[in-house]
Amino acid sequence: MDRLAEAIPLLRSTPPKEFWALRDVSLTVEQGEVLGVIGPNGSGKSTLLQIVSGILEPTRGRVVAKGRIAALLELGAGFNPEFSGRENVFLNGEILGISRRDMERVFPDIERFAEIGSFMERPVKEYSSGMYVRLAFSTAIHVDPEILIVDEALAVGDAIFANRCIKKFEELKQRKVTVLFVSHDLGLVKRLSDRAALMLDGKVAAYGSPSEVVNKYVGLVLERQGQQSITERTEGGVYRHGDGASRVEKVELLDAAGNSVTSVETGQLLTIRVRARAVKRLENPIIGVLIRNRLGIDVFGTNTRIEGVESGVVEAGDMFEAQFTFDCLLTRQDYTLTVATQYPEGFSQDWLDDCIAFTVIDKRDVAGLANFKTKVTWTRIPAAERSEAFKG
Numbered sequence: 153m154d155r156l157a158e159a160i161p162l163l164r165s166t167p168p169k170e171f172w173a174l175r176d177v178s179l180t181v182e183q184g185e186v187l188g189v190i191g192p193n194g195s196g197k198s199t200l201l202q203i204v205s206g207i208l209e210p211t212r213g214r215v216v217a218k219g220r221i222a223a224l225l226e227l228g229a230g231f232n233p234e235f236s237g238r239e240n241v242f243l244n245g246e247i248l249g250i251s252r253r254d255m256e257r258v259f260p261d262i263e264r265f266a267e268i269g270s271f272m273e274r275p276v277k278e279y280s281s282g283m284y285v286r287l288a289f290s291t292a293i294h295v296d297p298e299i300l301i302v303d304e305a306l307a308v309g310d311a312i313f314a315n316r317c318i319k320k321f322e323e324l325k326q327r328k329v330t331v332l333f334v335s336h337d338l339g340l341v342k343r344l345s346d347r348a349a350l351m352l353d354g355k356v357a358a359y360g361s362p363s364e365v366v367n368k369y370v371g372l373v374l375e376r377q378g379q380q381s382i383t384e385r386t387e388g389g390v391y392r393h394g395d396g397a398s399r400v401e402k403v404e405l406l407d408a409a410g411n412s413v414t415s416v417e418t419g420q421l422l423t424i425r426v427r428a429r430a431v432k433r434l435e436n437p438i439i440g441v442l443i444r445n446r447l448g449i450d451v452f453g454t455n456t457r458i459e460g461v462e463s464g465v466v467e468a469g470d471m472f473e474a475q476f477t478f479d480c481l482l483t484r485q486d487y488t489l490t491v492a493t494q495y496p497e498g499f500s501q502d503w504l505d506d507c508i509a510f511t512v513i514d515k516r517d518v519a520g521l522a523n524f525k526t527k528v529t530w531t532r533i534p535a536a537e538r539s540e541a542f543k544g
Contacts, residue, residue: 173199174210174354181347183219183298184328186321188335188345188362190369195351197334201225201301204332219298219330220248224288233277237268237287240276244291258294265316266290286313293320300324302333318344338366342448363448367391367505390507394500398437398493401471402427403507405489418514418523422480427473428493428502430466437463437501439474442490443482444506451487451521457496483523484514 174196181187189197202208204215205223231240241262245255263272266286268279276284292300321344324331335341341348341362348365350358352372358365371393392400407413408421416422426439440455456463456474466472488506495501514523 172211172354174203177213177354177356179349179356179359181330181332183330184325185346186325186331186333186344188333188341188348189351190335190338190341190348190366191351191357192373196354197351198225198303199354200351201303201332201334205301217299220296221299221301222248222292222295222297223301223303224285224292225301225303231276231284231288234275236275237266237272237279241287241291245295248295250295255295262287262290262294265294265320267313282313289317293324297329299330299332302331304334304336338369339449342366363506364391366448370505371503391505392503394493394502397432397434397495397501398428398430398466398472400426400428400491400493400502400504403489403491403504405508405510414509415511415513416480418480418482418484418512418516419525420480422478424476424489424491425473426475426491426493427471430468430470430472432468434466434501435464436496437466437472438494438496439463439472440492440494441476442492444488444490445521446486446488449521451482455492455494480512481523481525482512483518483521484512484516485521486511 177196177200179187189200191197199208201223202225203210204217205221205225206215207223207225232243235243238259241259242252242255245252266272266283266289268283268286271279271283272287276287279287289302292302318340321331321333325344331344333344345362347360348358348362349356350365350369350372357372358368368391371391402425404412404423404425405414405416406423406425407416408423410423413422424441426441428437428439430437436457438455438457440453442453443451445451454476459476461474463472487510489508489510490503490505491507492503493501494503516523
């Protein structure tokens with residue numbers, strides 16, 4: 153009836169309102185590039201991927217894609233719930249124009265990666281959400297796509313499967329497969345993406361390096377949490393956001409002698425000194441620090457509240473300072489330091505992203521991010537003693 157009323161002007165009571173899920177979006181993704189798309193719910197992320205995949209037609213504009221596209225979108229798309237897992241795998245291959253012979257060749261790899269066992273012969277309507285994503289993701293990456301589009305695929309998988317998928321993403325990057333993926337895991341976006349796009353209200357609000365785009369998104373989230381929050385970028389390219397109740401005036405990274413440093417050795421004693429000024433009267437203001445690696449992944453963070461330090465009342469115009477002293481147990485990498493002043497409830501007064509960059513030097517080739525002080529014992533067990541032990 154509403155559609156009919158719209159068609160007859162005399163019956164129309166209120167004019168319909170247009171809603172654009174996407175508008176004025178212009179993006180270029182090069183071959184072999186990984187683009188991470190972030191943003192709040194309802195910002196147009198999934199609609200963008202559906203248009204690129206060819207599921208939706210754009211009202212205006214066009215999408216030019218060169219290469220075979222494999223898409224893993226919302227749960228339930230692409231699989232027939234009455235078909236078995238095996239039948240759905242081959243059905244997807246036919247949709248993508250892959251011969252049955254080629255699908256039979258890669259099917260053992262799909263089955264091995266999905267790890268759903270005997271459920272491969274069961275209808276997918278009996279699958280859990282995790283099993284469904286396992287099979288859908290395994291199918292998408294084993295059909296040799298030139299463009300892979302993924303929408304929050306890792307959100308429902310367990311930790312082991314998610315780690316396996318991340319390694320597969322990195323392998324696809326090495327093979328120069330173009331990847332577009334949506335995720336609310338900001339650390340994952342920083343780790344995997346070459347570039348990132350921030351979607352807000354159907355438009356691209358930020359586009360560039362993953363670290364900068366994620367930092368801007370975090371600032372916008374905090375801005376929406378507080379009525380008077382502000383987000384700005386300093387002359388040094390550092391994003392700062394908060395309601396301005398206090399202002400970070402100075403941040404220093406110091407060695408054991410109190411000298412400012414930008415290069416440290418593993419095991420060295422370090423101190424982070426943060427000095428701030430209260431703009432208005434504050435009760436128990438918190439100072440926090442956060443260390444990130446070169447990919448923007450959070451490595452370690454703490455604050456005065458976590459460490460059990462009570463700051464009391466700080467009057468407007470007063471300066472307050474905190475020092476965090478610790479042994480640097482980081483591996484040989486480049487890192488950045490983020491600092492913030494906050495309310496006890498967690499809202500930011502002043503937050504400075506990646507305000508100091510420093511390098512950790514280490515002669516040992518230790519894997520990962522942490523370089524623990526490790527004691528190793530080693531024992532040789534002669535064959536004769538081993539035989540006696542087995543007899544016992």
